[in-house]
Amino acid sequence: MSSVPVITIDGPSASGKGTISQIVADRFAWHFLDSGSLYRLCGLAAYKQGVDLDDEAALVSMIATLNIEFALPEALGQATKICLDGQFVEQQLRNERMATAASRVAALAGVRQALLTLQRNFRQLPGLVADGRDMGTTVFPDATLKIFLLASSEERARRRYKQLKEKGMDVNLSAILNELEARDRRDRERVAAPLRAAEDAEIIDTTAMGIDSVVEKVLACWESGR
Numbered sequence: 001m002s003s004v005p006v007i008t009i010d011g012p013s014a015s016g017k018g019t020i021s022q023i024v025a026d027r028f029a030w031h032f033l034d035s036g037s038l039y040r041l042c043g044l045a046a047y048k049q050g051v052d053l054d055d056e057a058a059l060v061s062m063i064a065t066l067n068i069e070f071a072l073p074e075a076l077g078q079a080t081k082i083c084l085d086g087q088f089v090e091q092q093l094r095n096e097r098m099a100t101a102a103s104r105v106a107a108l109a110g111v112r113q114a115l116l117t118l119q120r121n122f123r124q125l126p127g128l129v130a131d132g133r134d135m136g137t138t139v140f141p142d143a144t145l146k147i148f149l150l151a152s153s154e155e156r157a158r159r160r161y162k163q164l165k166e167k168g169m170d171v172n173l174s175a176i177l178n179e180l181e182a183r184d185r186r187d188r189e190r191v192a193a194p195l196r197a198a199e200d201a202e203i204i205d206t207t208a209m210g211i212d213s214v215v216e217k218v219l220a221c222w223e224s225g226r
């Protein structure tokens with residue numbers, strides 16, 4: 001068992017995991033793993049290479065040959081920038097097409113297995129905040145603190161809509177809600193490491209909470225567990 005502390009923050013799409021994890025990592029000056037970006041990266045690479053998103057064997061061989069680099073952030077607490085074949089691909093990963101592709105490849109056990117070591121390698125001193133769907137159940141089952149964030153699907157769709165609008169994207173709220181619910185269903189119903197709270201996770205319903213109060217609640221859980 002590793003002595004490096006880990007806080008896992010899991011939950012459905014647009015539950016605020018990414019924002020909260022990044023703030024907590026920043027407060028502690030810890031490393032930060034955005035595990036969803038690895039699944040998005042697989043989706044992107046599959047599109048680029050013409051690999052079928054349901055072809056598990058082909059995806060697993062593709063992952064083994066991917067030229068992925070993590071550019072160290074300028075400061076701890078910031079997200080690591082991902083490079084595919086020497087190019088920063090962050091921008092290309094952040095759209096609904098890649099979110100859906102990620103959710104499809106993430107349903108395949110072989111793909112999840114192929115990404116396991118890559119994710120566990122982020123566990124380095126002084127500590128790690130890991131955001132995803134199965135951080136507390138599968139990737140870091142011995143995490144020091146496990147958080148599971150919830151919010152109604154309408155509220156999550158509104159948050160995602162606002163986020164994409166701010167980026168200047170042309171988006172539609174009801175289409176976002178439909179995609180989000182379809183993605184949640186796929187993430188929850190898959191056999192391999194489905195989205196669910198670990199038994200020892202603290203569950204926080206963020207529907208009516210602002211970012212600051214969620215962060216305070218996570219920090220309070222951390223303090224009370226020490």
Ligand code: DC
Nearest residue numbers: 035036037039102103106132133134
């Ligand atoms: O967090 P995100 O929206 O970037 O994740 C994209 C998809 O990747 C999500 O629908 C499910 C999958 N995923 C996963 O299965 N396990 C994780 N730990 C993170 C993401």
